[in-house]
Each structure stands twice: as structure tokens, then as C-alpha cells.
Amino acid sequence: MLSIPPGLDPDLLRSFVLIVEGGSFTRAAQAVGRTQSAVSMQIRRLEEMLGQPLLLRGARGVEPTRHGLWLLERARRLLALHDEIHSTFRQPAVAGAVRLGTPDDYAMRWLPGILARFAGSHPAVEVEVTCAPSHELVARLAEGELDLTLLSEGNEPPGSRIRWLWRGPLYWVGTDELARRRPLPLSLASGGCSWRDAAITALDKADLPWRVAYTAASLSGSLAVALAGLAITVAMPGPLPDGLRALGPAEGLPLLPEFGIGLLRGPRTPVAEALAQHIEEGFELETGYETRLRA
Incomplete structure (x- = not known):
């Protein structure tokens, strides 16, 4: 049988x-x-x-x-x-639409898994994602155009209640040959970006000459410029395209500060709170994984 x-x-x-x-x-x-x-x-x-x-x-x-x-x-x-x-086959507990903002730098790194799990558990919720620099997202949230947003530390409104999700160092990214050039060619975001401010401040304190060779609206754009051998850029820890690596004091570059990723909410609604919980849980899971990698 x-x-x-x-x-x-x-x-x-x-x-x-x-x-x-x-x-x-x-x-x-x-x-x-x-x-x-x-x-x-x-x-x-x-x-x-x-x-x-x-x-x-x-x-x-x-x-x-x-x-x-x-x-x-x-x-x-x-x-x-x-x-x-x-x-x-069950009555969804939460339904409606929610508008999420995120800097482009975080969209591919953090959101795919979070949004996939959220869609699986909340099929009646429609998520609208807007990618823009942090300072623009904060302004849109204040105007009621977003329900919640991720943002980089340094862009939070005074007195706001931020839920900090992640904290870690910034790195220079490029090639050894580029790191030796003077003035140092940089690919950075436009004014108002906290990463840009951190990079320029660190170079000025180290008395290293620099020039902004390229201005990119996103991290992927800056990495493309670095991959072409035209400039170095700044990024958070994570996988890099083949041909690029993290740079630092060993290559004559100053250390960059740590920075945080925060979650800022607008008026609290059941839909926004459900997504916020998924985002917090997703970052906690990823943070635990990165802690093991650094151990």
C-alpha cells in the first residue's frame, strides 16, 4: 500500500x-x-x-x-x-490607502521585504510610495500629503516624536585610485542632504581639498558615477556593485559619522499604524542580522 x-x-x-x-x-x-x-x-x-x-x-x-x-x-x-x-477568505481588519515616503537610498535596501509581508497580511490596503529627499518628505508630511515617512537623521522637525529604526556608520565608496586624487572628486546629492553635509564637514576638518564633480538625485546615481571611475560617494553599509568597495583611513580619507534612520508619523490612522508596525518589525529583523554579520 x-x-x-x-x-x-x-x-x-x-x-x-x-x-x-x-x-x-x-x-x-x-x-x-x-x-x-x-x-x-x-x-x-x-x-x-x-x-x-x-x-x-x-x-x-x-x-x-x-x-x-x-x-x-x-x-x-x-x-x-x-x-x-x-x-x-477572512474579513480584513484594516482596509484603505496609506501614503509612505522614503528617501531613494532606503527604498531598495529595506522596503521590498517589508512591503511584501505587509501586502500578504493586509491585502485590502493600498500602499502609495513616494521617493524623495528627506527634507522634502518631511515637508510633504506636514502638508498632509503623506501619512508617514522614513527620513535620515538631521532632517527631523524640532520637537517631533521620531521612532529611530536603525543606526550605523557612513562609508566612503569608490576605488583606491579615486581616493588618492586631489582635489577629491565627489558625487553627492544636492544641498539639504545630511550625507552631503557629513562628507564635506569631514573633509574640511581633515584639511583635504575636494570638489563636487557630480550631483546625483539618488544613491544609485552616485554609485553609477563611482563605478564609472569618475568620483567617490558616500553610502551606508550594505552590498556594493562589483568594482566598488568601502574606503576609509587606510586610503587617506577621514572617518564619517554614524547616522540614524527614523520613522515620522502624521495623524494616526489604523492603516498607517499597521504599516508603521510592519516597518518597525522589518528594521528590527534586519538590524539583528547585521549585528551577527559584524560580530
């Missing part, structure tokens, strides 16, 4: 995915509202069902095995479909 294998419990797969993404049993347990021992037992059950080890504890936290990596991609797809089915 043909034996039918037991079905995979979505709860087991969800705990597995959360552990891999957060690098921690504790963080995953908090996300699903279970104890750490209960989540550990879930993973043991999953490994027993599949007959292969899925996770390893290493110096950087919990990491997937070869079989775990294979499962991760498929578990994400299965859970997305599971959540879509579930949300489609």
Missing part, C-alpha cells in the same frame, strides 16, 4: 524561516508568541519529518545547513501562498 507522507505544518515552517532570518531562536519565539523551548521542539519535529539537519549554531548565531538553505526558499513561497489564501 502506498504510504502518504505527513503534511508540513505551516507553523513549523514559519518558525524555521523566522529563525534563519533573525539568526536567533529567541527572536523567532518572540515573533510567534511561543517559548524558546517550544520553538526548539518545533525545529526538532521538522528535522525528524524531513530526515535532515536544518540548522547549525555557529559563531555568528544560528545558520541554515545545506538542506536548510534549500528548504528556506521553498518555505517562504509556501508560507506566502498560505497567508494569501488565509487572508483572502
Whole structure:
């Protein structure tokens, strides 16, 4: 008689995915509202069902095995479909439209995963995203044109209540050859950008001559100029195109300060609050992953 294998419990797969993404049993347990021992037992059950080890504890936290990596991609797809089915056949708790602002520098780095998860859990919500410099987004929020916005530190209105989501250093990005040129050719955003101000202040304090060779409206534009070998630019930690690398004192450049990414809300509505919660959770998850990478 043909034996039918037991079905995979979505709860087991969800705990597995959360552990891999957060690098921690504790963080995953908090996300699903279970104890750490209960989540550990879930993973043991999953490994027993599949007959292969899925996770390893290493110096950087919990990491997937070869079989775990294979499962991760498929578990994400299965859970997305599971959540879509579930949300489609239930009355959505939140519906309507929400207008989110973000600097272009953060859109590709942070938002894809956040917005995808939000769409899966809130299918009746329409998200309108506006990319612009931080100071423009703050002005639009004040005018009622946005419901909430991400912004770079240094652009927050006086006395505003900011939820700071991330903090880390800025880096010079380019090539060794460009770093040796004097005056130093720069590709920066236009006036009003806190990254631009930080770069110029650091160079002036170090008494290094510089010139703004290119003005780009976005980080992708500045990276394209740097990749062409025409100027260096400033970026936050993260993946860089092949041919570029982070530069610093070893290349004769001054250290750049840390900066923060904040979330500023307008009038609170159920739709805006739901998206704000997803953004905060997404940044917390990414911050935990980066902490492991720097360990």
C-alpha cells in the first residue's frame, strides 16, 4: 500500500524561516508568541519529518545547513501562498490607502521585504510610495500629503516624536585610485542632504581639498558615477556593485559619522499604524542580522 507522507505544518515552517532570518531562536519565539523551548521542539519535529539537519549554531548565531538553505526558499513561497489564501477568505481588519515616503537610498535596501509581508497580511490596503529627499518628505508630511515617512537623521522637525529604526556608520565608496586624487572628486546629492553635509564637514576638518564633480538625485546615481571611475560617494553599509568597495583611513580619507534612520508619523490612522508596525518589525529583523554579520 502506498504510504502518504505527513503534511508540513505551516507553523513549523514559519518558525524555521523566522529563525534563519533573525539568526536567533529567541527572536523567532518572540515573533510567534511561543517559548524558546517550544520553538526548539518545533525545529526538532521538522528535522525528524524531513530526515535532515536544518540548522547549525555557529559563531555568528544560528545558520541554515545545506538542506536548510534549500528548504528556506521553498518555505517562504509556501508560507506566502498560505497567508494569501488565509487572508483572502477572512474579513480584513484594516482596509484603505496609506501614503509612505522614503528617501531613494532606503527604498531598495529595506522596503521590498517589508512591503511584501505587509501586502500578504493586509491585502485590502493600498500602499502609495513616494521617493524623495528627506527634507522634502518631511515637508510633504506636514502638508498632509503623506501619512508617514522614513527620513535620515538631521532632517527631523524640532520637537517631533521620531521612532529611530536603525543606526550605523557612513562609508566612503569608490576605488583606491579615486581616493588618492586631489582635489577629491565627489558625487553627492544636492544641498539639504545630511550625507552631503557629513562628507564635506569631514573633509574640511581633515584639511583635504575636494570638489563636487557630480550631483546625483539618488544613491544609485552616485554609485553609477563611482563605478564609472569618475568620483567617490558616500553610502551606508550594505552590498556594493562589483568594482566598488568601502574606503576609509587606510586610503587617506577621514572617518564619517554614524547616522540614524527614523520613522515620522502624521495623524494616526489604523492603516498607517499597521504599516508603521510592519516597518518597525522589518528594521528590527534586519538590524539583528547585521549585528551577527559584524560580530
